[in-house]
Amino acid sequence: MQTPLLLLGASIIFWGWHINLLIISMLLGIALEAVKISKFSIEINDVVFDRVSDITTILNIAFLLFIFFTNTFEETWIITYIKWLPLLFFPIIFFQILSDRRKIPFSSLFYTQRKKRSKDYQESEIDFSFYYVAICLLSASASNVESIAFYSGAAILILYGLFPSRSDRFHITHWLGLVVLIVSAGYLGHIILSKTQLKLETVVEEIFLELFGDEPDPFFRQTKIGSIGEMKLSGKIVYRVKSDKPMLLRRAVFDQYNNRAWYASVKGWNNISADKSNLYLIKKTETVGNKISIYGNNKHDELLLIHPNGSIAYKGLTVDRLDKNLLGTIKVIKKPGYLYYNVEYKEKETTPPSKETKDTLLRKTEKNIFPEFIGKYRLNDLSPQEVILKLKHIFANEYQYTLDYRVIDSKAHPLADFLYNNKAGHCEYYATVTVLILRSLGIPARYVSGYSLSEYDSAKNLYLVRERHAHAWATVWVNGQWIDVDTTPAIWHHY
Amino acid sequence: MFQRLLFPFYSLFSTLNYRFSLRFTQEGKFCSGLLFASAVIGIDTRQTLAYQIFTLLLAIFLCSFFYSLFFRGNFRVKRTLPQYATAGKTFTYKIDIETLGNKQEKGLEIIEVLRDQRPTLNEFLNRKEPDEQQRNIFDRIFLFYRWVWLMNKNSLGINPKPQAVALLPGNVITVSFEVTASLRGKLEFQGIYIARKDPFGLFRALIKISQVQSMLVLPERFIVPNIPMSGGRKDQLGGVTLASSVGDSEEFYSMRDYVHGDPVRNIDWKSWAKTGKPIIREYQEEFFSRKALILDTYSGEKGEKNFEIAVSIAASYVVSIEDQESLLDLMFVEEDVYCFTSGRNTAHKSNALELLAGVVPSNNTAFPLLSGSVKKRSSILNGIICVFSHWDKERKELIQFLQSSGSPLKVFLVVEEDEKNKIDSKGLNITIIGNNSIRECLLNK
Numbered sequence: 001m002q003t004p005l006l007l008l009g010a011s012i013i014f015w016g017w018h019i020n021l022l023i024i025s026m027l028l029g030i031a032l033e034a035v036k037i038s039k040f041s042i043e044i045n046d047v048v049f050d051r052v053s054d055i056t057t058i059l060n061i062a063f064l065l066f067i068f069f070t071n072t073f074e075e076t077w078i079i080t081y082i083k084w085l086p087l088l089f090f091p092i093i094f095f096q097i098l099s100d101r102r103k104i105p106f107s108s109l110f111y112t113q114r115k116k117r118s119k120d121y122q123e124s125e126i127d128f129s130f131y132y133v134a135i136c137l138l139s140a141s142a143s144n145v146e147s148i149a150f151y152s153g154a155a156i157l158i159l160y161g162l163f164p165s166r167s168d169r170f171h172i173t174h175w176l177g178l179v180v181l182i183v184s185a186g187y188l189g190h191i192i193l194s195k196t197q198l199k200l201e202t203v204v205e206e207i208f209l210e211l212f213g214d215e216p217d218p219f220f221r222q223t224k225i226g227s228i229g230e231m232k233l234s235g236k237i238v239y240r241v242k243s244d245k246p247m248l249l250r251r252a253v254f255d256q257y258n259n260r261a262w263y264a265s266v267k268g269w270n271n272i273s274a275d276k277s278n279l280y281l282i283k284k285t286e287t288v289g290n291k292i293s294i295y296g297n298n299k300h301d302e303l304l305l306i307h308p309n310g311s312i313a314y315k316g317l318t319v320d321r322l323d324k325n326l327l328g329t330i331k332v333i334k335k336p337g338y339l340y341y342n343v344e345y346k347e348k349e350t351t352p353p354s355k356e357t358k359d360t361l362l363r364k365t366e367k368n369i370f371p372e373f374i375g376k377y378r379l380n381d382l383s384p385q386e387v388i389l390k391l392k393h394i395f396a397n398e399y400q401y402t403l404d405y406r407v408i409d410s411k412a413h414p415l416a417d418f419l420y421n422n423k424a425g426h427c428e429y430y431a432t433v434t435v436l437i438l439r440s441l442g443i444p445a446r447y448v449s450g451y452s453l454s455e456y457d458s459a460k461n462l463y464l465v466r467e468r469h470a471h472a473w474a475t476v477w478v479n480g481q482w483i484d485v486d487t488t489p490a491i492w493h494h495y
Numbered sequence: 496m497f498q499r500l501l502f503p504f505y506s507l508f509s510t511l512n513y514r515f516s517l518r519f520t521q522e523g524k525f526c527s528g529l530l531f532a533s534a535v536i537g538i539d540t541r542q543t544l545a546y547q548i549f550t551l552l553l554a555i556f557l558c559s560f561f562y563s564l565f566f567r568g569n570f571r572v573k574r575t576l577p578q579y580a581t582a583g584k585t586f587t588y589k590i591d592i593e594t595l596g597n598k599q600e601k602g603l604e605i606i607e608v609l610r611d612q613r614p615t616l617n618e619f620l621n622r623k624e625p626d627e628q629q630r631n632i633f634d635r636i637f638l639f640y641r642w643v644w645l646m647n648k649n650s651l652g653i654n655p656k657p658q659a660v661a662l663l664p665g666n667v668i669t670v671s672f673e674v675t676a677s678l679r680g681k682l683e684f685q686g687i688y689i690a691r692k693d694p695f696g697l698f699r700a701l702i703k704i705s706q707v708q709s710m711l712v713l714p715e716r717f718i719v720p721n722i723p724m725s726g727g728r729k730d731q732l733g734g735v736t737l738a739s740s741v742g743d744s745e746e747f748y749s750m751r752d753y754v755h756g757d758p759v760r761n762i763d764w765k766s767w768a769k770t771g772k773p774i775i776r777e778y779q780e781e782f783f784s785r786k787a788l789i790l791d792t793y794s795g796e797k798g799e800k801n802f803e804i805a806v807s808i809a810a811s812y813v814v815s816i817e818d819q820e821s822l823l824d825l826m827f828v829e830e831d832v833y834c835f836t837s838g839r840n841t842a843h844k845s846n847a848l849e850l851l852a853g854v855v856p857s858n859n860t861a862f863p864l865l866s867g868s869v870k871k872r873s874s875i876l877n878g879i880i881c882v883f884s885h886w887d888k889e890r891k892e893l894i895q896f897l898q899s900s901g902s903p904l905k906v907f908l909v910v911e912e913d914e915k916n917k918i919d920s921k922g923l924n925i926t927i928i929g930n931n932s933i934r935e936c937l938l939n940k
Contacts, residue, residue, distance in 0.1 A: 079542060134529050138536055141545040151547045158551060165522040165696035169602030175694050182554040189550030194540040 003129040007161055009033035011136035014153050015086050018143040028090060035097050044099035049108035052095045060088050082142040085135045093132045103127050133161060155183050218252050218264060218304055218329045223428040225260045225414050239306065239465035241453055242293040248473060248484050249306040250450035253327035255358045257432065260414065262447045265358045269323035269331065280314040280322050289346040296339040305330040306450055309475065309484050310346040317341040326357055327446060349482040359444035359477065362436060369416045370440040384443050384478045388485050391434055400424040401489040430488040431472035444477040498638055502616050505642045509613050523697035526552055559698035566691045566700030569595040574684065574706050582715040585675045592670060594662040604657040604690040605670055610683040614645035625800030651712055652677030657690065676712040679852045683709045713848045714810035719937055749777045784877035788812055789869055790827040791883040792857040801884035801909040801930050802856050808907055809882045813847045825850065828865040829857050866893045878903040886918055894923050
């Protein structure tokens, strides 16, 4: 089994084209093919191959550790590693092509096999070039650039590689006819596969939610930022709320963004005990606040209570324990079953940002996204309240709401792609960019997930909270209080 | 107990591996690997595009499988094997093949089918791989390398490569197979597959033709030093007359005049007719030497490597000892003691080699039987060659006995290379053969 002429060079150039290293890959590809065509070779013994293999191993390990611990890349570390494999394994293929035997000893690749060399051992050799072609194809796929060019290029390379091994029992036209058939079938197949996966995920998610309920993690919230395809939301009622006005009810608050997910940096909880009248007092105030009543059901022993911003007391709860963290998330331990409680609130949360919370943290990868936006709208010249109003205005008039997200530029950061290219997204995008833009301006801000009260049942005088009313927004520290800032275009209520 | 549980898994794995190797060409195996890798990397269609490679390869494989369903043909094959081969040496055999159909058959392959190479449970549990004790603890528990070694042993290290062939109606094509058996034993063929690849060359359609045949692979042989076995010749009447008649065995010596009392049967009537007086044919009695080649079939706990070397040394002496003038008793023990006599037209040395091709290791409890038999026969032997691969008090005692009996004696002991200087052979003339320096040790003595 030998690689046909130019396959190796074409594969590495195909890879370089997909991960934006075209010039380098062309140089490497030309170097490989030039050595092959010229039949230039030098004598390379087993020891040299051993050293090349060892160097390749060290390079791979070092690179793996680097990407795993520094986490400077947008995609997962394994995808990053796969992308760079052709470069990491280039020394092996280059020395193979350069050597006079055009193969490498099998034992050079595996340290345990080298021990056998001292005895009467029949050394076997392998041709690494086909494996290298496969590495180039798989690495190119990790670029994730959706276009017909990838499929076409991969098909050409694979079929060209298989051309020499075709059976001479069948005429070339027969073979070509089959090529047309299987390329078409493969193309159709991958479209169906892609759509099937999205459909399957949605179905499984619905079944899972139905069986186990969606009890969120107070320390972690995975967003759908960067995911393509349509978000499907259920109409299942999760709460009924007695309130005199629509409002946002928060469930969990997060302060740290990393790789499309929000995290709570604070891990500790403060226990709050009930008094004799079963009142859980969160904050002592002199004046009485507004009240709402919440009716629901819990499937798990532990749940996060939904509540409005500025809540000061809870009454009517029959729970074993109530805890609150520094970000304002409320967690209770309660037997599964019927849930009812009243919340008294003041509409403003005055607990200032603490040293432990990361309300102004902005990572390097996100820092570079917003200056252009801030400069364009001159947000630097505005006060915090003016910035908030301006952002609401920009997103309401120049942006759109959609549940069917499409990536415009797959090489760009998903938030940048939303902000500058797409200009359409769901609430997680709006909440995330609002928090991060405000932090860029030095204004403390947090990410909140919860529900929006918008559907009023006049017959029962209650607001119905459905799963599709799940929402995300920002909460901002302005003038000595935390205020909720919802920049998602209002049209989202109609979805 | 645990290793008993492993046996069915290894057996199944070997079957699947065999079928996979038979059905998939080298390109097919490579593409299977790529298919699997693209499935793993492309499992989330949103993270990479590897799923596109997966669907393309899947389409190719489905096409290949489809083509494998439509292969028909009528063929006649005949395999011609040599009678013997020698371990470690390449030999050639031929297969004649013709198509009985009316059309040309291109793009075919001939694939040999050897007998099932999987070891039995008993073999797997009891036969140790050479140097198995040097493997790490994991390998010594899971015994995968023992399994691989046993498979290789059962196939005698032979793996004939498929040969491409094209056939025209009415023409017989002869295909040569060059094969090297690395081990001795019986090489058994079950049949032949005629294979046809799909258009992409990944997958084979097969037609099996039964052709059961076998041949012997004789043990590897070394150049061994001549061992003079003269001194203390004992009269042995033997040879042709031993097999065909009772009484004295005599060789014709000269003619002389008849003397009263000579046996009438010795009168040469033709000479009398010529000369006119009775002439007697005079005979001389023949004396043959009888040697013994003792092969100890117990190799100790360390595996069979030393045993194989001992067999090869024994085979080397079977070939080198002149059988014109002597008888050779090959003695060894398996479940019972075997004594095979060759030379002087009793049986050819090739028969002794055939025996050695199939001899298997025994356990140590059988050695007293062999020792007893050797001691009984020692009085009629002109010379004794002993080949051991294990050394202990019993064997030392046997050698001491044989030395004291006065018969010329040559003893070879095959040991691990690092144990050459540790053998207690005081007072005994033993040639120690290190298992990594066989030829040097043989020629040094």
